[in-house]
Amino acid sequence: MPTLHEEVRAMLRDSEFRPRKSRGQNFLIHEHVIDAILRLLDLQPDDGVVEIGPGLGFLTRRLVERAQAVWAVELDELLAERLRAGELGGNAKFHLIYGDILAVALPELLPPGKLKLAGNLPYNISTEVLFRIFDWRDHFSSLVLMVQKEVAERMASGPGSKAYGTLSVWCQVHGRIVEKVQVSPAAFYPPPKVQSTILKIELLPRARASDADMPALRGLVRAAFGQRRKTLSNAVGAWLPCPRAAVDQLLAANDVDPQRRGETLSVDEFIKLAQALRQSGLIPTDNRQLTTGD
Numbered sequence: 446m447p448t449l450h451e452e453v454r455a456m457l458r459d460s461e462f463r464p465r466k467s468r469g470q471n472f473l474i475h476e477h478v479i480d481a482i483l484r485l486l487d488l489q490p491d492d493g494v495v496e497i498g499p500g501l502g503f504l505t506r507r508l509v510e511r512a513q514a515v516w517a518v519e520l521d522e523l524l525a526e527r528l529r530a531g532e533l534g535g536n537a538k539f540h541l542i543y544g545d546i547l548a549v550a551l552p553e554l555l556p557p558g559k560l561k562l563a564g565n566l567p568y569n570i571s572t573e574v575l576f577r578i579f580d581w582r583d584h585f586s587s588l589v590l591m592v593q594k595e596v597a598e599r600m601a602s603g604p605g606s607k608a609y610g611t612l613s614v615w616c617q618v619h620g621r622i623v624e625k626v627q628v629s630p631a632a633f634y635p636p637p638k639v640q641s642t643i644l645k646i647e648l649l650p651r652a653r654a655s656d657a658d659m660p661a662l663r664g665l666v667r668a669a670f671g672q673r674r675k676t677l678s679n680a681v682g683a684w685l686p687c688p689r690a691a692v693d694q695l696l697a698a699n700d701v702d703p704q705r706r707g708e709t710l711s712v713d714e715f716i717k718l719a720q721a722l723r724q725s726g727l728i729p730t731d732n733r734q735l736t737t738g739d
Contacts, residue, residue: 460527622646
């Protein structure tokens with residue numbers, strides 16, 4: 446039986462396809478890493494699973510063996526056609542969604558109930574994809590995601606860390622990281638220039654912030670981390686169209702020193718402040734959404 450590396454090289458010899466750096470096409474060719482992903486997914490026979498970026502289908506065919514059904518989202522036309530024409534394409538458990546994960550209306554294409562999600566997220570769009578996944582949180586029970594090591598550190602970091610930012614808060618509002626697996630560049634073809642980490646994220650039954658408070662939380666987090674050197678008084682004051690004294694009063698009333706900086710606030714403090722902001726009526730009606738940056 447050929448190795449996954451040999452399969453990749455054979456496919457490249459026999460087709461016009463070439464991995465594109467712009468799409469983060471680094472294909473996982475290490476069986477032990479695939480085994481680790483499957484272990485973290487802990488698939489049961491009645492589980493459905495969504496895979497972002499099936500690529501050559503090496504993980505996908507293992508998912509189809511174990512799950513009740515697999516929905517795979519692939520952007521590359523040549524790879525999508527290869528999946529359709531191959532063994533997976535004839536399997537009734539396999540459902541290919543050809544499109545961009547940042548544009549496709551995924552919830553409309555999935556069955557009711559909770560699914561599991563797996564994906565090797567392209568490094569150049571991983572943060573954008575993560576925010577989109579959290580927006581779809583009600584459709585998933587757990588996530589097993591491969592991301593750049595630095596992105597994983599941002600997701601897991603806490604107050605006071607240089608890595609702590611919007612992604613940290615948003616990840617921890619929606620779930621908790623329960624396991625990490627480090628992955629070497631040698632596990633991919635072609636090998637990327639960065640280290641990778643597999644994260645298992647258990648999504649909470651409900652987000653830690655209420656639906657009513659989410660718009661305020663988005664704006665608050667964006668403001669707090671938009672300019673890290675600013676105090677909360679200045680950062681939140683620049684966002685809210687109200688006198689600075691009103692901002693300072695609201696912060697102090699919620700046990701937050703206006704001279705603190707955003708990276709010192711815990712997730713619970715952000716949530717408490719967002720609730721207070723919503724109730725205060727200080728938030729502008731054109732409240733800006735959370736961006737993908739810090």
